[in-house]
Amino acid sequence: MTATDIAPEALADLPAARPAWVNDAVLTRLTRWVEREEGSTAVVSPLAPYDQRPTAAVPTSSPDAVAAAVAGARVAQKPWATRDFADRAAVMLRFYDLLVERQDQVIDLIQWEMGKSRFSAWQEILQVGNIARHYARHGAAYLKDNKVRGAVPGLSRVKEVRVAKGVVGIISPWNYPLYLGVGDAIPALLAGNGVVSKGDDQTALTLLWARDLMAEAGLPTELWRIVVGDGPTVGGALIDHVDYICFTGSTRTGRLVGARAGERLIGASLELGGKNPLIVRADADLDKAVAGTIAAAFANTGQMCIHTERVLVHRDVYDEFKQRLVRAVKRLTLGQTFDYSVEVGSMASAAQLATVVAHVDDAVAQGATVLAGGRARPDLGPLMYEPTVLEGVTPSMTVCLQETFGPVISLYPVAHDNEAIAKANEGSYGLSASIWSQDIAAAEAMATLIRAGSVNINDGAGLAAASIEAGMGGMGDSGLGRRHGAEGIRKYTESQTVASIRGMSLAVAGEDIEKFVKQGNAQLKLLRKLRVR
Structure with missing residues (x-):
């Protein structure tokens, strides 16, 4: 199914989406x-x-x-x-x-x-x-x-x-x-x-x-x-x-x-852009990690810069996490409504749907396995696509390190924290990351080794972004500068220094120069002795 396979008669049967007001x-x-x-x-x-x-x-x-x-x-x-x-x-x-x-x-x-x-x-x-x-x-x-x-x-x-x-x-x-x-x-x-x-x-x-x-x-x-x-x-x-x-x-x-x-x-x-990683450590609460992964991956139909696209799971809990995640993803409600009855909405455009279709189809053609989703749903709406979980993704596949910007995630087993960090840092992006662990101190130590402007611990993507007092932005190919926090408003200003003096002038000339130099040197020695800045 491609983005252009939608029958015109199917569109004709849809009710107009324009709000009545x-x-x-x-x-x-x-x-x-x-x-x-x-x-x-x-x-x-x-x-x-x-x-x-x-x-x-x-x-x-x-x-x-x-x-x-x-x-x-x-x-x-x-x-x-x-x-x-x-x-x-x-x-x-x-x-x-x-x-x-x-x-x-x-x-x-x-x-x-x-x-x-x-x-x-x-x-x-x-x-x-x-x-x-x-x-x-x-x-x-x-x-x-x-x-x-x-x-x-x-x-x-x-x-x-x-x-x-x-x-x-x-x-x-x-x-x-x-x-x-x-x-x-x-x-x-x-x-x-x-x-x-x-x-x-x-x-x-x-x-x-x-x-x-x-x-x-x-x-x-x-x-x-x-x-x-x-x-x-x-x-x-x-x-x-x-x-x-x-x-x-x-x-x-x-x-x-x-x-x-x-x-x-x-x-x-x-x-x-971003190709944001989520790490599940061996000690993670798996139910919470599954819920957090779903929120980070499929909110906004996956169309957000900080959304999770790569899930790196410790091999000791990989199979159990995968089973729980796939079950939960298949239970998600999809649709087009102006109420709160659905969890995953439409893609925004035919072009964005085409990108998602291309990434998934390329991965499957090269041997990746679809664990959930993997197909467009024109029966639910012209640009609907199922929340998708892939396994067996390799570096040759487009979906591996290129931003998909849709409801697609890939699972990767890792042997230990160092491998998880190394995989998290693959590619050129560095916007957002997530670590799930019951050992907060260990997770915080890992966070400093990950190239990402924000790292969420026991949350998928939103915790750091919602903390308005803290800056939000990227490293590497994910950009420069920050929104939110002090920098989020100071960046719109210039810093200007205003200096004033009374009772004397720093301007010297002629015979006063040598006297000024001697006084300056004496001041330098005194300030050093007094340990003044």
């Missing part, structure tokens, strides 16, 4: 936020995963519209940056309240545009809410002045201050349109920046809904701009005009983004 008036209100040139009629009409019908015609932005959006945001940013942090935080807390109150609307949009299960969509509410609340409450502390000792003790004062970058560009993907689109914009705005966002065309309405809600919360109209269009054209234009770029997406595209930012000498944070 999304009428023409709603679409007009949302799409008004798209930056576009006057008179432009260019639109994009993505296909809804549930029925492969167009969601809505969303206007697209030209490079000139992108440039104008950045220029407008730059004007609005200056007075915004001078407002007290408490005023900016009040806007975010109002947004938080509105988000919680009206969450069903955006959950509907996420499902309609992206196809995930409702619980996976709700998790975006949880994450964005936590980010908004955290940075509104703690952002001022992250950005406060840092006073340090000056060159002349007692007479000089020095402080490091945080100054907003100016206008931040955010390019976010389709798999978490609210979390990755809005969750990165919140700290950028709170740090005093203007923002221009480009979400993926597939999920433009979700980002526009959030922009509309932020306006209702009191965010200045011109401060956060939304552009829509293809990555090379619109994304490239965005990088060419902003003062900092935040990108989440594939490693291949991330390299291009980083290179283009480097040409302009602007900063960039890049969260990229």
Whole structure:
């Protein structure tokens, strides 16, 4: 079964997936936020995963519209940056309240545009809410002045201050349109920046809904701009005009983004791909490890950067773990509903389904065994694919070390911890990892030997990502920079040193130079003797 084998008559029999409340008036209100040139009629009409019908015609932005959006945001940013942090935080807390109150609307949009299960969509509410609340409450502390000792003790004062970058560009993907689109914009705005966002065309309405809600919360109209269009054209234009770029997406595209930012000498944070390992030690609680593996592998239908794709199990418990895992995977409920009755939803696009099909078919053709799943399910929806467990995967198979980004995991037996660590570090990625063990100290020691930006112990993938006070990001080909925590807001600022002195000057000339040198040398010896820094 391939991604193109879906019969047209099967699609014709599907009920329309468009939520009933999304009428023409709603679409007009949302799409008004798209930056576009006057008179432009260019639109994009993505296909809804549930029925492969167009969601809505969303206007697209030209490079000139992108440039104008950045220029407008730059004007609005200056007075915004001078407002007290408490005023900016009040806007975010109002947004938080509105988000919680009206969450069903955006959950509907996420499902309609992206196809995930409702619980996976709700998790975006949880994450964005936590980010908004955290940075509104703690952002001022992250950005406060840092006073340090000056060159002349007692007479000089020095402080490091945080100054907003100016206008931040955010390019976010389709798999978490609210979390990755809005969750990165919140700290950028709170740090005093203007923002221009480009979400993926597939999920433009979700980002526009959030922009509309932020306006209702009191965010200045011109401060956060939304552009829509293809990555090379619109994304490239965005990088060419902003003062900092935040990108989440594939490693291949991330390299291009980083290179283009480097040409302009602007900063960039890049969260990229992963082929994330999960280790089951011999002493692990197997029932909990099975449940954690399923959550990490099949949440969001496996379409998340930090999801587990490789499961490394100690050989002493391998057979028992495998049996329990396969039983549990086969019990998972699949489907397309706008309620919480299914656990695994649809793939987001025919292209993503085709990638999953290709990886699994290639593995099977080379001798891998399918323990569960392994096939598309057009009877449940045009882009449905079963949660899949593979065994006997070898390095020659595409699925071994290349990112699949779908509901597919491979099992590997390992003889000991050192082998598990070595296998976990295979490949070029380093985003997320997981270790299951009842010996926390041993697991923590292993964690430091694994190349990964986050390591979860006795959790699959979400624990570190949900810990908003801690940074989240990758090593190696999984990117650079961090979201969340102190760096998640400080990266949107420049560090500026402000130094002042009274009663004297460090400027010397003529006959005073030798005297100044003697005094300086005496000071160096005294400070060394007194053990002062």
